[in-house]
Amino acid sequence: MEASEPKSGGRTLLAVFVTLVILGLIGAIFYLASDINRRRYRLMAVEGNLVVQQGRMLPLGFTEIEVEAEDLKAAYAPIPLPPGEARVATEIFDDRADVDRALFALLAGWARQRFDANEPGSYELAATYVRRGELLPGLSEEQRLELRTMRADLAYMNGRRLLSEVGERLNKALASFKQARELGSTRGKDVERWIADVERRIRDYQQGTQEPAPAAPAAPPPGAPSEEAAPPKGEEQPKWRL
CATH class of the missing domain: 4.10.860 (DNA Excision Repair, Uvrb; Chain A)
Structure with a gap:
């Protein structure tokens, strides 16, 4: 009886050790999955607004993004969806720069739809989308050039509105x-x-406010060879022999 007691105690210690190892592995996997999810982002339509969401510190789930810098708070604040846009395709992003570029693509499309619209409030909506696009820090160089063009088109639209x-x-x-x-x-x-x-x-x-008439073609400079007039119909061209 005395010899069996140490064996039983050893098996108990081994079982406790294995259990602790398994729990440690489960905890490590849980933490790694939570950390990966925390680094992911997505765009969602929530109650008529476009919302930027960030993964929770859990293996699953998202919540509205939280940033400390004031300029980023303005950049990622909820954006009212334009009339007729009830849904936005949900896509998961692994980097915040990718979120900025996807968000800018939506804003640019919405702004351009308002550039040619004659509905009341079109200019205000377009201006809102352009200003929000200016706040995004992760734009590509091509998108920055597009943003510059949009600002120019917005200025033209404002001039027509003031007129x-x-x-x-x-x-x-x-x-x-x-x-x-x-x-x-x-x-x-x-x-x-x-x-x-x-x-x-x-x-x-x-x-x-009338559209400008097309410019007349410029006169050829003095001494420039002019095109030969076509011979009258039925008149043969002179044939030259060498």
């Missing part, structure tokens, strides 16, 4: 002056002068 507002204001001013004349303003001479002045400005504005 449209000028025309509306001129028409409203003309209507007010004409109403003053109809109601018998005591400043009759000033009213007539302003009506004539605003009508002139409206004509100038309408002429200035």
Whole structure:
């Protein structure tokens, strides 16, 4: 009986050791899987917003990204989805630069759709998407060039928008002056002068907003050989013999 007790105690210690090793391996695998998941990102549509999510410190699951820098907080804040965009294709990214480039591709597409739209608020939406694209730090060189072009197109769109507002204001001013004349303003001479002045400005504005005519072809420089005129139909070309 005394000899069997040490053997039983040894088996118990071995079982405890094996159990601890297995638990340690499970813990290491759990930690490694959690660390890998924490380094992954994805884009998700959540309650009408495009949200950048980062993996939890668990083998599975994502949560909204958390960053310390203020400029990055603005870059990765939820973005309202444009009208008609209810879903976004979900894709997992292993690097934050890949997230930036995928996010910029979405923003650029949405902004360009608004450049040619005549709906109210199109400029404001396009400007929002361009500004958000400017905040992303991981853009490729090609995307930075595209961003520069988008900023130029946005400036053109803003110029057209401001011109449209000028025309509306001129028409409203003309209507007010004409109403003053109809109601018998005591400043009759000033009213007539302003009506004539605003009508002139409206004509100038309408002429200035017309699409420019194509430029005429430049005249050939003096002394340049001109193309020979084609002979009249039915007239034979002179034949030369050597």
